[in-house]
Amino acid sequence: MPPQGHDPAADQAEQDWLAAYDPRAFTPVAVTVDVVALTLRQNRLHVLLVERAAPPFQGCWALPGGFVRAGQEDLDQAAARELAEETGVETATLRRVHLEQLGSYGRPERDPRMHVVSVAYLAFAPDLPDPQAGSDAADAAWVPLAALDSAAGPHRGGPGSRPAVELAFDHAAILGDALDRARSKLEYTPLATAFLGPEFTISELRAVYEEIWGEKLHAGNFHRKILSVPGFVESTGQTTERGGSRGGPRARLYRTGDARLLHPALLRPDREEDIR
Amino acid sequence: MPPQGHDPAADQAEQDWLAAYDPRAFTPVAVTVDVVALTLRQNRLHVLLVERAAPPFQGCWALPGGFVRAGQEDLDQAAARELAEETGVETATLRRVHLEQLGSYGRPERDPRMHVVSVAYLAFAPDLPDPQAGSDAADAAWVPLAALDSAAGPHRGGPGSRPAVELAFDHAAILGDALDRARSKLEYTPLATAFLGPEFTISELRAVYEEIWGEKLHAGNFHRKILSVPGFVESTGQTTERGGSRGGPRARLYRTGDARLLHPALLRPDREEDIR
DNA sequence: CGAGAAATACTCGATCTGAGAACAACCGCG
DNA sequence: CGCGGTTGTTCTCAGATCGAGTATTTCTCG
Numbered sequence: 296m297p298p299q300g301h302d303p304a305a306d307q308a309e310q311d312w313l314a315a316y317d318p319r320a321f322t323p324v325a326v327t328v329d330v331v332a333l334t335l336r337q338n339r340l341h342v343l344l345v346e347r348a349a350p351p352f353q354g355c356w357a358l359p360g361g362f363v364r365a366g367q368e369d370l371d372q373a374a375a376r377e378l379a380e381e382t383g384v385e386t387a388t389l390r391r392v393h394l395e396q397l398g399s400y401g402r403p404e405r406d407p408r409m410h411v412v413s414v415a416y417l418a419f420a421p422d423l424p425d426p427q428a429g430s431d432a433a434d435a436a437w438v439p440l441a442a443l444d445s446a447a448g449p450h451r452g453g454p455g456s457r458p459a460v461e462l463a464f465d466h467a468a469i470l471g472d473a474l475d476r477a478r479s480k481l482e483y484t485p486l487a488t489a490f491l492g493p494e495f496t497i498s499e500l501r502a503v504y505e506e507i508w509g510e511k512l513h514a515g516n517f518h519r520k521i522l523s524v525p526g527f528v529e530s531t532g533q534t535t536e537r538g539g540s541r542g543g544p545r546a547r548l549y550r551t552g553d554a555r556l557l558h559p560a561l562l563r564p565d566r567e568e569d570i571r
Numbered sequence: 572m573p574p575q576g577h578d579p580a581a582d583q584a585e586q587d588w589l590a591a592y593d594p595r596a597f598t599p600v601a602v603t604v605d606v607v608a609l610t611l612r613q614n615r616l617h618v619l620l621v622e623r624a625a626p627p628f629q630g631c632w633a634l635p636g637g638f639v640r641a642g643q644e645d646l647d648q649a650a651a652r653e654l655a656e657e658t659g660v661e662t663a664t665l666r667r668v669h670l671e672q673l674g675s676y677g678r679p680e681r682d683p684r685m686h687v688v689s690v691a692y693l694a695f696a697p698d699l700p701d702p703q704a705g706s707d708a709a710d711a712a713w714v715p716l717a718a719l720d721s722a723a724g725p726h727r728g729g730p731g732s733r734p735a736v737e738l739a740f741d742h743a744a745i746l747g748d749a750l751d752r753a754r755s756k757l758e759y760t761p762l763a764t765a766f767l768g769p770e771f772t773i774s775e776l777r778a779v780y781e782e783i784w785g786e787k788l789h790a791g792n793f794h795r796k797i798l799s800v801p802g803f804v805e806s807t808g809q810t811t812e813r814g815g816s817r818g819g820p821r822a823r824l825y826r827t828g829d830a831r832l833l834h835p836a837l838l839r840p841d842r843e844e845d846i847r
Numbered sequence: 848c849g850a851g852a853a854a855t856a857c858t859c860g861a862t863c864t865g866a867g868a869a870c871a872a873c874c875g876c877g
Numbered sequence: 878c879g880c881g882g883t884t885g886t887t888c889t890c891a892g893a894t895c896g897a898g899t900a901t902t903t904c905t906c907g
Contacts, residue, residue: 322641323599326677326688363677365598365686370677399675399690401602401639401646410641412602412690414675498854516896518855523894526847537904543853544903553847559838559894569832571802774885792865794886799863813873819884820872835863 324401325411328374329360329466331397331473332382332418335490338502340440342470343418344462345381345432351407352463356438358470360413361431370396374416382435383427393419393489397473405465415469417476419489443470478507483560485527488551494531496546497521498539508563520561526554600677601687604650605636605742607673607749608658608694611766614778616716618746619694620738621657621708627683628739632714634746636689637707646672650692658711659703669695669765673749681741691745693752695765719746754783759836761803764827770807772822773797774815784839796837802830 332343344356359381363373374394378384384392394416401412426435443460462470481487487503488495501517521527528549535545608619620632635657639649650670654660660668670692677688702711719736738746757763763779764771777793797803804825811821 324602324639324641326600326602363600363686363688365600366679368679370675370688373677396674398672399646401649401690403642403644410639412639412646412688414677414688496854513896513898514853515855515857515898520895539853540905541852542850542903542905544855546854555847558842562835564896566834569830569834571829571831772885789865789867790884791867791886791888796864815884816874817883818872818874818881820886822885840865 323409325406325409326363327360327411327413328363328370328377328416329358329413329469330374330378330394330416330418331358331470332378332392332420333473333477333490334420334422334437335503335506336422336437336439338506340506341437342440342443343378343382343420343426344436344438344460345428346434347463348431348433354433355463356460357463358415358466359429359432359435363414370414371416374414374418378416378418381426381429381432383429384423388423391421391489393486397469397476400465400469402465413464413469415473417473419477419486421490421492440474443467478563481507482562483557485551485554485557488528494533494548494550496535496548497528498546500528500549504561510564512564524554524557524559524561526552527557528552599685601682601685602639603636603687603689604639604646604653604692605634605689605745606650606654606670606692606694607634607746608654608668608696609749609753609766610696610698610713611779611782612698612713612715614782616782617713618716618719619654619658619696619702620712620714620736621704622710623739624707624709630709631739632736633739634691634742635705635708635711639690646690647692650690650694654692654694657702657705657708659705660699664699667697667765669762673745673752676741676745678741689740689745691749693749695753695762697766697768716750719743754839757783758838759833761827761830761833764804770809770824770826772811772824773804774822776804776825780837786840788840800830800833800835800837802828803833804828 330343334341334343343359345359347353347355347357359377361373361377361381363370368376371394374396375389378392378394379386379389395418397415397417399412399414401410403410405411405413423437425437428435438460443462461467481504487500487507490503491499497518498514500521501512501514504517505512529552531548531550533548535548538545606619610617610619619635621635623629623631623633635653637649637653637657639646644652647670650672651665654668654670655662655665671694673691673693675688675690677686679686681687681689699713701713704711714736719738737743757780763776763783766779767775773794774790776797777788777790780793781788805828807824807826809824811824814821
């Protein structure tokens with residue numbers, strides 16, 4: 296609804312015209328960034344959430360985020376800042392976090408206060424310490440995705456699903472899109488390694504794929520595939536100190552290679568949802 | 572820079588705190604949508620541009636776009652509206668146009684007037700009539716990409732490149748991202764058909780791929796591949812009335828199938844830029 | 848020490864890919 | 878009308894890739 300006046304259409308035309316010269320003449324739209332930060336803890340996918348300290352949705356859990364500082368920062372910078380601020384993640388550790396833009400959400404009713412456009416970001420983080428709640432958050436935590444069934448993709452939410460945590464705003468939808476994106480990013484980029492430390496074994500890498508895709512993978516074929524993709528991983532020449540906790544030989548260690556795209560890609564096993 | 576006051580940091584903290592209750596307290600950021608609409612005319616890729624009637628960048632060509640109407644519309648709606656308004660594309664024809672969000676651009680200096688965040692959209696259109704310039708445009712036209720070498724991908728801009736048209740704002744960068752996205756969308760979605768009429772031949776489809784990827788494709792293999800991907804195209808049982816203008820038999824006609832993702836995908840021939 | 852588990856390597860048949868050839872239908876031209 | 882050249886479509890064939898299964902070795906745990 297337009298602010299006030301008799302003829303909304305005329306008002307709009309007037310505003311359009313004014314805005315061609317001065318965008319300040321426009322009814323404001325606020326811009327926020329929200330970050331879907333994913334990590335693996337004990338091989339379980341977690342998302343970083345904060346508990347809102349103020350209305351709306353006070354007491355609800357939400358994605359970390361906040362308003363873009365007008366004239367001061369780029370969207371990428373804003374996302375990195377919010378991630379750091381709301382969680383106490385050091386700027387140094389931030390360098391080990393992959394951060395990319397996910398998409399923007401602008402339904403007029405998505406925030407009850409006013410029209411807020413949110414630019415969502417997706418982050419892949421290695422296992423980080425528990426977060427510190429920032430200024431406008433009552434709490435912050437890595438929440439296992441299993442506690443949020445509702446928003447998750449096709450692989451979760453079977454029978455016996457827990458009392459799902461309700462997310463504020465449209466953050467459940469954003470999280471859903473983020474998971475879709477994450478799953479497909481693993482297919483054609485080497486970003487799975489962003490969930491791991493600087494050195495890792497092929498099995499650890501496979502565990503990342505299995506948890507995010509929600510499917511068991513054939514160990515032998517996975518091994519062959521990873522090593523055959525040029526630039527995905529490079530050997531350190533070292534092995535783990537000990538075998539796995541349940542037996543097995545010591546595994547060779549690798550670090551991330553210099554590839555930015557996997558060629559050929561690692562495709563998910565038969566997904567029939569592709570044909571409409 | 573913050574508006575006024577002594578200590579910028581304190582100002583910011585104050586604003587952050589206020590905004591937790593009322594986002595209106597924030598220095599405003601404007602939100603626009605800009606559309607990169609692509610089409611093929613005589614098998615050449617064209618982008619829809621408008622000539623700016625007002626400063627800044629008056630007289631420059633720019634992507635069609637405009638401010639989001641606060642409280643009234645979703646981003647997708649805004650993009651469709653701008654596309655229709657600035658170009659005279661009917662809402663009916665709009666249904667044959669594929670429109671998807673590309674990404675958001677928010678460098679503070681990207682608009683000299685104020686901090687403007689632009690949500691960019693990517694559109695694939697069949698060959699449409701010449702556009703009508705809308706209210707705040709001096710002109711509108713489908714511009715061949717060859718006239719814009721600077722922004723284009725790796726396949727253009729050889730020697731003898733024309734006097735490139737300069738685009739307003741950061742629209743050259745947005746266009747570059749749009750082309751990257753378009754090229755990769757052809758790989759794993761059936762969207763190439765969005766550039767064609769309701770019925771088309773495999774050769775016409777191949778021409779779309781060749782123009783957008785900038786590479787000749789093997790006709791026989793392409794044919795086999797297209798027909799083997801379930802749901803990509805379905806036969807109409809008809810053929811063209813006449814053979815091609817330079818000879819050859821009449822070609823079978825197809826229409827778009829019901830697949831939304833191509834499985835398996837059509838991958839571009841060897842791209843070595845993938846490994847960093 | 849023996850059972851079980853995991854890391855890695857190897858095998859095999861089915862499938863897919865790229866390159867090329869075959870062939871027939873069709874154009875425009877002389 | 879007939880001919881050369883072009884194009885749509887199908888085939889062939891060798892190499893790469895894939896999924897599934899197996900083998901071997903080296904661990905940990907009890």
